[in-house]
Amino acid sequence: MTERTLVLVKPDGVQRRLIGEVISRIERKGLDVVALELRTVPRELAEQHYAEHDGKPFFGDLLEFITSGQVLAAVVEGPRAIAAFRQLAGGTDPVEKATPGTIRGDFGLETQYNLVHGSDSPESAAREIKLWFPNL
Numbered sequence: 293m294t295e296r297t298l299v300l301v302k303p304d305g306v307q308r309r310l311i312g313e314v315i316s317r318i319e320r321k322g323l324d325v326v327a328l329e330l331r332t333v334p335r336e337l338a339e340q341h342y343a344e345h346d347g348k349p350f351f352g353d354l355l356e357f358i359t360s361g362q363v364l365a366a367v368v369e370g371p372r373a374i375a376a377f378r379q380l381a382g383g384t385d386p387v388e389k390a391t392p393g394t395i396r397g398d399f400g401l402e403t404q405y406n407l408v409h410g411s412d413s414p415e416s417a418a419r420e421i422k423l424w425f426p427n428l
């Protein structure tokens with residue numbers, strides 16, 4: 293069953309020139325990139341994207357971070373694309389949770405600066421794709 297997921301390369305990943313690395317891993321896995329755009333994130337979009345974290349202690353820093361530079365937004369498609377990209381990304385904490393061989397495990401050190409985002413469920417994917425790519 294083909295699925296779509298929203299992938300972001302966050303400002304730290306863009307700044308560190310890891311866009312090619314991330315896209316390459318997505319393609320090597322066998323997933324398709326069906327939409328791709330580099331953009332500056334308005335505060336309102338960041339708030340909507342991370343709405344589930346509103347009220348958490350790191351929410352303010354997270355919004356600050358995600359709006360601090362350009363982000364690569366992509367829609368990625370393939371069988372079990374949501375879980376497949378989460379596997380490529382690795383766990384949220386790049387040291388304690390993400391294992392070597394994953395994007396976060398190979399390139400990350402801090403939970404906030406964990407390089408990529410991938411939708412975590414079909415419901416989140418549908419909501420996030422509509423938010424980032426309303427015309428898709």
Ligand code: IDP
Nearest residue numbers: 345350354383384403404405406408409410412
């Ligand atoms: P995920 O990105 O692996 O799905 P979430 O729990 O949805 O993880 O958290 C969203 C983002 O918020 C994380 O990717 C990370 O950038 C940031 N974050 C999560 N927990 C913390 C924390 O404890 N401190 C700082 N930032 C955090």
